[in-house]
Amino acid sequence: MEYWTWWQGALALGGLTVGFVYMIGRMLGVSGSWNTLVNWREQHGRRQVAETIQSNAAAMNNALMAATLAEFGETRTHQLLATQGTPVAQPGGRAAPVTIRCSAHLLFLLFMVVGGLLASVASGRFALHLDLGATHMRLFGTGISEWLALLGGGMLVGFGTQMGGGCTSGHGLSGVSRFTPASLIATMAFFGSAVVASFLLEAMTS
Secondary structure, three states: OOOOOHHHHHHHHHHHHHHHHHHHOOOOOHHHHHHHHHOHHHHHHHHHHHHHHHHOHHHHHHHHHHHHHHHHOHHHHHHHHHHHOOOOOOOOOOOOOOOOOHHHHHHHHHHHHHHHHHHHHHHOOOOOOOOOOHHHHHHHOOOHHHHHHHHHHHHHHHHHHHHHOOOHHHHHHHHHHOOOHHHHHHHHHHHHHHHHHHHHHHHHHO
């Protein structure tokens, strides 16, 4: 099996990461897209609430002022406003996060599969398999044990990405390229664990 050279892979991944930011307006992250699809009802509800608040900003401000007056009284409220003043947005502040619809996340994940399919067909190595390979069968057997191992691994990956706030694409590509401290630590943990696991698997299969 032939792979791309290191510089070809680097250019492809770098171009994908930078292009994703410029086209979508957010950092690349596969687990984030999957989480959005799984919780699409909640995301839809949040978007509706945000749109309602945005379209009725004046009514919302009036309701908040009325609640403040009812809670603290007119004299105290005016004192607070006179002391603190009205908050003013500072120039150069963070922009509001870009909201991406679930259909865009679905399309992104779908074409990851389509891209792999097209690459395998173009290279002439496309073939359908119902097993996960000889190494996986040696480690976990066949039948129900094979699928239980796959289910357990998937659950651990999901738990880890949620606990770590991202996956290898979000931290390893997007975060490391920005020198984000949390992403640097997370990526070191990813690859360190992978090295240890590879040695353990080698010892178990030898």
